[in-house]
Structures are given as structure tokens and as C-alpha cells.
Ligand code: NAP
């Protein structure tokens with residue numbers, strides 16, 4: 430256990446599916462390489478809901494969710510040179526990793542081959558201390574896992590970049606979205622809307638594939654050139670064999686074969702959406718056309734900083750609805766109904 434600790438206000442779920450309620454946690458006093466952050470805003474990712482509902486089967490309670498953290502540095506440890514009090518910073522899905530395997534050495538900490546520590550619903554590398562996320566007013570994080578938020582991005586609109594932004598930037602960059610590439614984004618939610626803005630800024634031609642036509646005007650404002658409503662047969666038919674790359678952000682089971690049919694020869698569909706259910710794929714959705722189905726998870730720390738700088742340069746921010754902490758349970762219900770355009774962000778001042 431930590432020797433000295435900082436009393437911290439938080440919101441936690443006590444058991445699967447229970448409402449989040451006020452909860453007190455302890456943060457460690459910053460060690461030599463630590464940064465103590467005064468949390469200002471935290472986004473609500475659909476992963477928070479999956480995990481509070483224990484849908485992925487790995488939930489630890491009590492759970493303080495939140496991995497889209499934006500705040501201001503309060504204090505730093507003696508060996509920290511990259512940050513100082515007053516800096517505007519962010520923390521995403523990771524707070525530690527082994528820092529010595531091949532993936533960590535390449536700055537791909539999200540693929541750490543030994544042990545990583547997720548920001549919440551996990552244990553620190555000591556194997557006993559639970560990690561608690563950003564629905565809390567302070568957090569102490571190793572400097573390697575902290576990133577700088579560009580001056581031109583307000584902290585509330587920056588918070589969602591720490592997960593939704595990097596989770597879509599990373600595969601778009603890895604699979605070379607850019608001029609001459611036709612990119613489709615399935616699901617216009619928190620991740621999807623970031624994918625559209627980022628892919629558009631990278632120079633790709635972007636299509637949104639949503640369930641209805643309701644979000645068409647928004648998609649166009651975000652930079653999408655084309656729009657497909659998967660509930661409309663004619664719209665679906667026109668989408669066959671059209672895309673080099675599909676970023677699939679869907680949060681519940683949907684028909685994979687329909688989306689695979691939209692890839693061109695040699696196209697790739699990347700799953701970032703993580704429904705709890707299996708997603709059956711017919712072999713003949715993939716074999717003709719030499720298509721690929723891939724996955725991707727968040728991003729490493731160097732790439733997260735690169736994404737933030739890219740968003741700063743292109744003035745990309747999240748479309749948000751700011752809520753107070755006592756509205757969090759209602760926000761979860763609305764998120765499950767896709768009743769949000771496009772990310773809830775908690776004003777952590779309401780918790781202080
Ligand atoms: P979100 O805001 O709820 O967006 C998901 C979108 O998926 C919805 O807006 C909806 O878009 C579409 N959708 C939902 N159910 C569908 C269905 N049955 N059929 C077709 N489309 C459906 O969620 P999010 O925060 O963007 O997260 C999306 C998923 O990514 C979640 O599963 C989350 O856990 C996962 N995730 C993964 C990573 C990673 O590292 N790989 C990181 C973060 C999140 P339309 O209304 O436009 O149809």
C-alpha cells in the first residue's frame with residue numbers, strides 16, 4: 430500500500446450494472462517520475478459502459494471508470510523534466526506497462542508483451558493495487574503515460590481525443606488513409622465521429638455508414654463526402670466493392686458480412702468496436718477479393734502525442750455534451766440508445 434496518499438473524490442460502480450455513486454479513493458503522492466494531475470474533464474467512452482455492465486467478463490469492482498482524462502498538472506516528481514505545474518495534459522487508457530519488451534521499446538505500449546496497467550479496471554504492475562480512472566478529481570500518473578494538449582484545443586473538447594481520437598487515428602495511420610484512399614467509417618458515435626474528422630484531415634475520401642439517415646447532415650459537416658444508411662436497401666447496394674479501408678466502430682453485434690462486401694479487392698476492415706458477442710464471418714466474405722479483417726487497440730504514447738499535435742494543427746476537436754457528475758447514470762442510458770452527438774464529457778468541477 431502507498432505510504433502517503435492523497436484523498437480523492439470519485440464516482441464508482443459497486444457491482445455489475447449498478448448506478449455509479451460517490452466514492453472516495455486514495456492517489457499516491459507523486460514519486461520521482463510521477464505527475465499529479467488536477468482532473469478537469471473526463472469523456473465517457475462506450476468501453477466504460479461495457480465494463481460497468483461487466484460485458485467483457487474482466488470487470489473488477491468497485492470500478493471508477495474514465496480513460497479520456499484532460500486536466501492541469503498540479504505537481505511533479507523530482508525527476509520529471511517534461512512537465513511542470515500548470516501544464517495542460519491528458520491521460521488515456523494506459524498508466525503503465527513493462528517498459529522493456531519489444532513493443533514498449535517501439536513506443537507501442539498498448540501491445541506490451543508482458544504486463545500493462547490500464548487506467549481503470551486493472552491492477553498496477555505490483556499486481557495488487559487497483560487502478561481507478563478519470564471520474565475522479567485527481568490522478569497520479571508516470572510521466573511516460575502523460576501527454577500534452579495543444580494550446581488551441583479546449584480541455585473539454587480534448588478529453589475524447591485521449592481514447593476516441595487515438596483509437597481511430599492509429600489504424601487510419603497504420604493502414605495509410607490519405608489522398609486517393611476511400612475510407613468508410615461504420616457507426617457515427619464517439620469513435621466514429623473522430624474517425625471521420627481525422628480521415629478527412631488526412632486527405633482520404635470519407636463515407637459514413639450509419640443505421641439511418643438521421644446523422645447525414647452532421648456527417649457532411651465533419652467532412653464525409655458520402656453517406657450510407659445500412660437500413661436502406663438501395664443505399665446499401667450502392668456501397669458494394671467501394672472502400673480501401675473500413676474502420677468499424679460498432680459497439681454491439683452487427684452483420685460483418687455486409688460490411689466486408691463493401692471492401693474493394695485487397696481492402697481491409699479494421700475492428701475497433703468491441704461488442705461482447707462473437708461476430709461470425711462467412712469465409713466467402715473474405716476469400717474472393719483477397720480481403721483482410723484486422724483489429725487495433727488504442728495507440729502508444731508517442732502516437733498519442735502525434736495525434737494530439739495533428740488535431741491541434743488541423744483544429745480537430747470532439748463534438749461534446751458536457752454533463753455534471755450526477756448525470757452520469759442517465760448519460761450511460763442515453764449512450765446505450767446512441768442518443769448523444771457525439772461524446773458525453775463530465776465536468777469534473779461538479780465533483781470537487
Ligand atoms: P458509441 O458512441 O456508442 O458509438 C457506437 C456506434 O455504433 C453508435 O453510435 C451506432 O452508430 C453504432 N451502432 C451501435 N449499435 C449498432 C448495431 N447493433 N448495428 C450497427 N451499428 C450500431 O461508442 P464508442 O464510444 O464510439 O465505442 C464504440 C466501440 O468501440 C465500443 O464497443 C467500445 O468499447 C469500443 N472501443 C474500442 C477501443 C479499442 O481500443 N479498440 C477503444 C475505445 C472504444 P449509428 O447510430 O451511426 O448507427
Ligand code: ZN
Nearest residue numbers: 474476592593
Ligand atoms: Zn475508450
